[in-house]
Amino acid sequence: xxxxxLMLPGDGIGPEIVAEAEKVLHKINDQFNLGxxxxxxxxxxxxxxxxxxxxxxxxxxKATRADAILLGAVGGPQWDSLPMAKRPEKGxxxxxxxxxxxxxxxxxxxxxxxxxxxxxxPEVVSGLDIMIVRELTGGIYxxxxxxxxxxxxGERQGYNTYAYTESEIRxxxxxxxxxxxxxxxxxxxxxxxxVLEVTVLWREIMNDLRREYPDVELSHMYxxxxxxxxxxxxxxxxxxxxxxxxxxxxxxxxxxxxxSIGMLPSASLNSEKQGMYEPCHGSAPDIAGQGIAxxxxxxxxxxxMLRYSLNEEKAAEAIEAAVSKVLDQGLRTADIMSEGAxxxxxxxxxxxxxxxx
Amino acid sequence: xxxxxLMLPGDGIGPEIVAEAEKVLHKINDQFNLGxxxxxxxxxxxxxxxxxxxxxxxxxxKATRADAILLGAVGGPQWDSLPMAKRPEKGxxxxxxxxxxxxxxxxxxxxxxxxxxxxxxPEVVSGLDIMIVRELTGGIYxxxxxxxxxxxxGERQGYNTYAYTESEIRxxxxxxxxxxxxxxxxxxxxxxxxVLEVTVLWREIMNDLRREYPDVELSHMYxxxxxxxxxxxxxxxxxxxxxxxxxxxxxxxxxxxxxSIGMLPSASLNSEKQGMYEPCHGSAPDIAGQGIAxxxxxxxxxxxMLRYSLNEEKAAEAIEAAVSKVLDQGLRTADIMSEGAxxxxxxxxxxxxxxxx
Ligand SMILES: CC(C)[C@H](C(=O)O)[C@@H](O)C(=O)O
Ligand SMILES: CC(C)[C@H](C(=O)O)[C@@H](O)C(=O)O
Numbered sequence: 001x002x003x004x005x006l007m008l009p010g011d012g013i014g015p016e017i018v019a020e021a022e023k024v025l026h027k028i029n030d031q032f033n034l035g036x037x038x039x040x041x042x043x044x045x046x047x048x049x050x051x052x053x054x055x056x057x058x059x060x061x062k063a064t065r066a067d068a069i070l071l072g073a074v075g076g077p078q079w080d081s082l083p084m085a086k087r088p089e090k091g092x093x094x095x096x097x098x099x100x101x102x103x104x105x106x107x108x109x110x111x112x113x114x115x116x117x118x119x120x121x122p123e124v125v126s127g128l129d130i131m132i133v134r135e136l137t138g139g140i141y142x143x144x145x146x147x148x149x150x151x152x153x154g155e156r157q158g159y160n161t162y163a164y165t166e167s168e169i170r171x172x173x174x175x176x177x178x179x180x181x182x183x184x185x186x187x188x189x190x191x192x193x194x195v196l197e198v199t200v201l202w203r204e205i206m207n208d209l210r211r212e213y214p215d216v217e218l219s220h221m222y223x224x225x226x227x228x229x230x231x232x233x234x235x236x237x238x239x240x241x242x243x244x245x246x247x248x249x250x251x252x253x254x255x256x257x258x259x260s261i262g263m264l265p266s267a268s269l270n271s272e273k274q275g276m277y278e279p280c281h282g283s284a285p286d287i288a289g290q291g292i293a294x295x296x297x298x299x300x301x302x303x304x305m306l307r308y309s310l311n312e313e314k315a316a317e318a319i320e321a322a323v324s325k326v327l328d329q330g331l332r333t334a335d336i337m338s339e340g341a342x343x344x345x346x347x348x349x350x351x352x353x354x355x356x357x
Numbered sequence: 358x359x360x361x362x363l364m365l366p367g368d369g370i371g372p373e374i375v376a377e378a379e380k381v382l383h384k385i386n387d388q389f390n391l392g393x394x395x396x397x398x399x400x401x402x403x404x405x406x407x408x409x410x411x412x413x414x415x416x417x418x419k420a421t422r423a424d425a426i427l428l429g430a431v432g433g434p435q436w437d438s439l440p441m442a443k444r445p446e447k448g449x450x451x452x453x454x455x456x457x458x459x460x461x462x463x464x465x466x467x468x469x470x471x472x473x474x475x476x477x478x479p480e481v482v483s484g485l486d487i488m489i490v491r492e493l494t495g496g497i498y499x500x501x502x503x504x505x506x507x508x509x510x511g512e513r514q515g516y517n518t519y520a521y522t523e524s525e526i527r528x529x530x531x532x533x534x535x536x537x538x539x540x541x542x543x544x545x546x547x548x549x550x551x552v553l554e555v556t557v558l559w560r561e562i563m564n565d566l567r568r569e570y571p572d573v574e575l576s577h578m579y580x581x582x583x584x585x586x587x588x589x590x591x592x593x594x595x596x597x598x599x600x601x602x603x604x605x606x607x608x609x610x611x612x613x614x615x616x617s618i619g620m621l622p623s624a625s626l627n628s629e630k631q632g633m634y635e636p637c638h639g640s641a642p643d644i645a646g647q648g649i650a651x652x653x654x655x656x657x658x659x660x661x662m663l664r665y666s667l668n669e670e671k672a673a674e675a676i677e678a679a680v681s682k683v684l685d686q687g688l689r690t691a692d693i694m695s696e697g698a699x700x701x702x703x704x705x706x707x708x709x710x711x712x713x714x
Contacts, residue, residue, distance in 0.1 A: 075551075089551045119481045119589055140519060146554050155523045158555030162497060163516040165508065192602070194432075194446045197503050198515030227610040228618070231588065232476055245549070249584045249606060256585040 002035050003310060006066035008059070011045040011088060012283025013293035013346075014072025020295035020350025021070060021302045024319060027357055028306070032315045039066065043095065044074025044088035044283075054091030063095055068309035069276040070302055071095075073283035097137050101268035101276055102168070103175040104136040104247065105304075108234075108254035108264065113327040114336055117259030124234065130254055131183060131239045133176040134247025136268055138168045141244045162198050164243065169205040171271065176241035177213040184238035188219045190226045190246055202243065223250070230254055255280045262294030262335040265301035267308050275309040277301040287334075291345045294333040296323055299353055322356035329356075359392050360667060363423035365416070368402040368445060369640025370650035370703075371429025377652035377707025378427060378659045381676060384714055385663070389672045396423065400452070401431025401445035401640075411448030420452055425666040426633040427659055428452075430640035454494050458625035458633055459525070460532040461491040461604065462661075465591075465611035465621065470684040471693055474616030481591065487611055488540060488596045490533040491604025493625055495525045498601045519555050521600065526562040528628065533598035534570040541595035545576045547583045547603055559600065580607070587611055612637045619651030619692040622658035624665050632666040634658040644691075648702045651690040653680055656710055679713035686713075 007022055009015040022038065029036045041059040048054050054074070063069055074088040084090070095101070110118065110128040118125045143161030151157050173189075180187040189206040191199035203220055210218045221229065223246045229236060230250065234257050242250060255261045264280040279297030287293055303319035306312040331352050332341040344352065364379055366372040379395065386393045398416040405411050411431070420426055431445040441447070452458070467475065467485040475482045500518030508514050530546075537544040546563040548556035560577055567575045578586065580603045586593060587607065591614050599607060612618045621637040636654030644650055660676035663669040688709050689698040701709065 084551075084554065084557065087551065093552070119478055120476050121478055124476045141552055143516070148554055148558055151522065156558060157520055157522045158553075158558030159500070159518060159520040160553045160555050161516060161518055163514055165514045166512045192605075194441075194444065195450070195498055196515075196517045197441065197505055198517050200441065201505055201513060201515035224605045224609040227584065227606045228613040231610060231613040232616075246606075248549075248581045249603075252581040253584040253588060253610065256588040259589075261585070 002037055003067040004065065005036055005038050005305070006062050006069045007038060007040040008043045008069060008071045009040070009046070010043050010072040010074040010283065011076050012073055012285045012288040014074070014283055016288070016291060016293050016346050017279065017295040017298040018070060018072040020346060020353070021298040023350055024299050024353055024357070025302050027354055028315050028319060031318070031357065032312065034310070034312060034315060043071070043091040045076050045079045047091055048079055048082070048086065048088065054086065054088050055094040060094070060098055063099060067274065068305045069095070070298070070305060071276055071278040072298065073279065073281065075283045076285040093141065095276060096268060097142060099274060099276065100137055100270045102135060102137040103172060103269045104134040105179070105267045105269070106132040106134060106251040106255065106264070106280060108132065108251070108258055110258045111260065111263060111327060114258070114260045114263065116338055117336055118257060119259055120257055125257055128234055128257060130234065130237045131179055132247060132251040132254055133172065133179055133239060133241040134251055135168065135172040135243050138164055139244035162196065162245070164198050164202060166201065166205055169202050170209065173206050173209045173241060176239055177209055177216050180216045180239040181213060185215055186217050186238035188221050188226070188237055188240050190221050190223050190240055190242035190250065192223050193220070194222060199243070206241070226250055227253060230257065251280070260336050261297070262333065263296050263300065265297050265304050267301070267304045269308060273309055275305060277305040291347060292334045293346050294335050295346050295350050299323060299350070318357060322353045325356040326352040359394055360424040361422065362393055362395050362662070363419050363426045364395060364397040365400045365426060365428045366397070366403070367400055367429040367431045367640065368433050369430055369642045369645040371431070371640055373645070373648060373703050374636065374650050374652040374655040375427060375429040377703060377710070378655040380707055381656050381710055381714070382659050384711055385672050385676060388675070388714065389669065391667070391669060391672060400428070400448040402433050402436045404448060405436055405439070405443065405445065411443065411445050412451040417451070417455055420456060424631065425662045426452070427655070427662060428633055428635040429655065430636065430638070432640045433642040450498065452633060453625060454499060456631060456633065457494055457627045459492060459494040460529060460626045461493040462536070462624045462626070463489040463491060463608040463612065463621070463637060465489065465608070465615055467615045468617065468620060468684060471615070471617045471620065473695055474693055475614060476616055477614055482614055485591055485614060487591065487594045488536055489604060489608040489611055490529065490536055490596060490598040491608055492525065492529040492600050495521055496601035519553065519602070521555050521559060523558065523562055526559050527566065530563050530566045530598065533596055534566055534573050537573045537596040538570060542572055543574050543595035545578055545583070545594055545597050547578050547580050547597055547599035547607065549580050550577070551579060556600070563598070583607055584610060587614065608637070617693045618654070619690065620653050620657065622654050622661050624658070624661045626665060630666050632662060634662040648704060649691045650703050651692050652703050652707050656680060656707070675714060679710045682713040683709040
């Protein structure tokens with residue numbers, strides 16, 4: 001059995017952090033005899049520069065064939081003035097939609113070793129462990145019609161469409177209910193059902209699904225209240241499920257509650273468990289090329305990949321244990337540095353994880 | 358010169374908190390010789406129960422004639438299963454759109470006396486003073502087409518439309534630039550221009566306006582990043598301007614940073630400065646009728662009313678000073694209670710403000 005991993009470093013700090021995760025994957029491959037083989041490809045700004053498109057056909061083909069993808073990050077100021085269809089983000093969105101990676105899992109976990117990094121009071125966030133399940137291939141991100149049109153009055157109007165079908169809602173709902181079953185058995189569905197019709201349907205389908213998962217306690221919350229409750233008392237949540245746009249906002253807010261977004265991985269899965277794995281943070285062009293970025297979110301994304309797409313739980317746990325060990329050793333990249341700790345570079349952090357494996 | 362204020366208590370704790378604000382307005386009317394006269398009306402669930410509609414014609418007529426409106430809050434579980442068009446929220450949305458109250462001003466201020474109520478570390482929020490300018494009569498809240506349709510496949514699809522015209526963007530942009538001119542001269546426009554066409558137009562118009570306000574420093578931020586930055590370092594913001602939906606989410610998140618949402622007022626203005634004023638918090642049905650709700654957000658909303666719609670800055674400041682004084686006296690309703698303070702009821706808090714005037 002040979003399984004292929006596609007590495008897509010992308011832009012900014014992407015290549016630096018993916019390089020460290022790749023070393024970790026190579027070592028774990030040997031240690032656990034996983035039979036992984038590795039390919040690489042271009043996406044985002046790197047692909048625009050090389051091939052004049054953020055998602056070259058070759059990359060899409062490799063991605064389709066791969067068992068899993070490890071992505072660094074895309075985007076940077078040099079591509080910001082390009083028309084929407086040619087921007088780095090379209091590479092990412094194109095991969096999500098072409099591979100139907102509809103289920104985005106974003107854990108927001110506070111590492112006890114990094115508790116002081118949070119901007120929230122320790123008692124509010126200590127032990128925080130939330131899983132956000134975000135729908136990733138529908139909603140307003142992909143809704144048609146969209147664009148800018150000229151009205152009869154002569155002025156322009158920009159417009160987008162926020163739409164979900166029953167089946168789109170049901171399949172992400174199932175992923176969320178199942179995640180809740182394996183965790184604290186509490187699921188909070190976030191919508192704006194007092195204003196938006198599309199989320200009235202969302203709520204109805206979530207209520208329907210409840211019958212299939214009688215062991216899970218389902219609640220509903222409006223998105224504005226959810227944004228508040230995440231700040232007020234985030235530990236009230238176990239699993240949150242929501243649409244693409246609300247999920248984009250709430251998962252970033254939740255990630256930041258931990259104060260160490262450089263630590264947070266994410267997974268985007270389709271119904272065959274093929275997946276794309278990437279850190280929650282962006283391409284950080286301001287620190288790119290300096291060798292100071294934190295590779296741990298990417299390394300932990302590799303662990304998620306082993307767990308969800310390759311069914312190698314032991315190997316995943318080995319990586320997570322190694323990361324925990326280097327944190328215990330007091331090693332910190334600049335973004336999570338605190339007094340008394342030892343500041344290390346991207347490469348030193350990667351080497352330390354290798355050594356801890 | 359006689360000016361009319363319409364009082365709309367609404368639902369839940371609405372009647373209790375509006376009663377206190379009304380007493381304050383009566384006293385300030387006498388003290389400053391403002392020539393105010395008062396009317397009252399039904400809206401939300403209270404109007405549904407009485408008149409089978411969340412916004413009776415009579416209320417809308419009174420609102421149209423009034424110089425300003427003071428609203429408590431709308432909504433409650435007993436009306437949650439009604440069809441969308443008949444729900445309490447439609448009363449609020451109907452007032453906003455019929456009166457064209459497009460400019461929603463939501464300050465997020467940390468009262469030094471209540472600093473410990475925040476879930477954030479003191480150094481992150483002390484001195485916090487942000488103004489969120491939210492577009493209130495357009496965007497996805499009012500976009501057409503909307504609804505739930507049956508697809509050819511037989512399954513249903515919910516859909517809403519997120520749209521803005523150039524002129525809608527320009528008029529809210531002007532309000533925000535002007536607010537920034539009167540404050541710290543920094544304006545951050547929040548959009549999702551890397552994904553949504555409607556917000557590409559938004560960003561373009563904001564950039565256009567910059568030329569008319571050369572003394573204001575304009576920046577742009579994606580909404581997911583804004584949700585993070587509010588948690589990480591909220592004091593980086595002065596004025597934030599954004600659309601209806603993003604504004605709903607971010608203004609609630611920002612309000613909660615202070616830990617005392619029972620203190621935060623809001624104003625919704627049209628181009629004639631006619632306005633509706635209401636607390637940022639909701640109708641809190643769980644504590645309604647117990648006499649323990651915090652009336653200060655509503656009383657401070659009355660102060661905003663005097664400032665923005667009635668041009669009575671001195672009277673507004675008198676109310677704000679009185680509120681500050683009762684906080685200095687250590688009086689606290691349950692929601693802002695802390696050790697060593699004196700717990701008071703809704704009425705006692707109102708009386709204390711009256712006495713401090
Ligand atoms: C880069 C951008 C298109 C993307 C999104 O909005 O989904 C990012 O913010 C994310 O959350 O992965
Ligand atoms: C009650 C609801 C319709 C309303 C909104 O979403 O605008 C409320 O959340 C607000 O922010 O005033």
